[in-house]
Amino acid sequence: MSSTWQEEVAAETRAGGRISDRFIVDKVRNAVLTQRLPPGTRLPEVALGDIFGVSRSVVRKALTRLAADHVVTQHPNQVARVRAPSIEETRETFGARRLVEGEVVALLAGRLADTQLDAIDTLVEYEAEAHARGDEPARIEHSLAIHHLLADQSPNRVLGAMLTDLILRTSIVIALYKRAGLSSCYLAEDHPALLVHLGRGEGEAARRCIHDHLLALENLLDLSARETRIDLMEILGQKEVS
Amino acid sequence: MSSTWQEEVAAETRAGGRISDRFIVDKVRNAVLTQRLPPGTRLPEVALGDIFGVSRSVVRKALTRLAADHVVTQHPNQVARVRAPSIEETRETFGARRLVEGEVVALLAGRLADTQLDAIDTLVEYEAEAHARGDEPARIEHSLAIHHLLADQSPNRVLGAMLTDLILRTSIVIALYKRAGLSSCYLAEDHPALLVHLGRGEGEAARRCIHDHLLALENLLDLSARETRIDLMEILGQKEVS
DNA sequence: AGAGCGCTTTCTGTATACAAAGCCATGTCG
DNA sequence: CGACATGGCTTTGTATACAGAAAGCGCTCT
Structure with a gap:
């Protein structure tokens, strides 16, 4: 994960896999999640093409998909940039996720096979x-894996897909707005408690549990007054990609 | 709306507007909604390009966006087709929309300005x-306008955008699975009742109202046993675009 | 007659060329 | 000194060419 993109491209081509738009989408998304690509970063098509050894056609497709996933912004005749969700949007994203993930775990309670419960426990x-x-x-990786597993196992696949999207978006804003002094957004009791409710089939308790968990997570963030933070980021954030 | 695409293209170019991917996305989406393009219809890039007078580049971008909107399916090295959601996905889409639109109207109750309430009333x-x-x-057009207005006015924009997507998807499956004998999916009392609750700020009543409305709508559809219906559509649906 | 095989046609995947729009720095005029 | 015009430079928008994959068609062999 600490290797450069060029090295990963070389490894991929050696392994016989061809570089496609999916590869680029994954790499850029991970880089955004881990904040190696801070919000506002310019993503010129030729630069990405050179890095991944493909032409602009593939890069353009990848950027279009990333824009659909709310990871980058695309304005006509302007360079694509890593998206910087506003504080307002951050709150709304958390609100949406509370609703959707709450419903998913409520549906899921009592329906998970023992092997899946064990997987979550692990x-x-x-x-x-x-x-x-x-x-x-x-x-972070394991925490994301837990929530992604819940999304994948959702009896309602449509809701599951929406949850997958919301997990990505909340992860991005958590990375963006993490309180400076805080080393970790970890709430020790929440995930074990959720697991118990899921195992016992206590749907409404599971819903409340995940709701409170996400609310606590949101409150750990620095969503205070100064809106200038992202505005400046958007306007002045001219850092180059490499 | 009954004109051909070529005529609309000519009108657009005369009006000085250039044909972009957005234009194509809108036209194809509307055609799918009105079932002029039935599920399974092949959408070859060159054919669409000829129709709209643009090259494959633009068409490809449009198809990618339509795929992101769940309107068409795209498999590697295969022609794009109009999507045919399964019965299972139809039920799940309705379930998701009940959850999301219920929350939106609950949030919206008592917060709408009089002008907006009047607009809905009209x-x-x-x-x-x-x-x-x-x-x-x-x-159908007016009914869609009502729900789109609710989505646009959602205090939570993220939920609003999700609702816009779900309205499109439910409209598609309503067109797909409308019971043959039924001339209209209209429930006379539901929209006026919702309006009353919204005006009085009765959030939970509005949520229940929209929930029951959507449930009744789903039950008007023909989601009976024979799954073969769409499978055959997907496999045999070889109708040409024009 | 039916199954299998190979050819041809169609369509997509990718790269590249050219045109147009935006951005930035420099220089000029008020 | 500041505001504005202008030039080049960068970057995207679009069209097109070529290669490769998939699907359809007919042929042959059994």
């Missing part, structure tokens, strides 16, 4: 261990 | 009039 343990040893990237 | 009347004179396309 991830919860991994997350706790990663937090204990101070490995924040690993902790 | 649309409700138009819808009733169109139904009375048997003009089903006009009735």
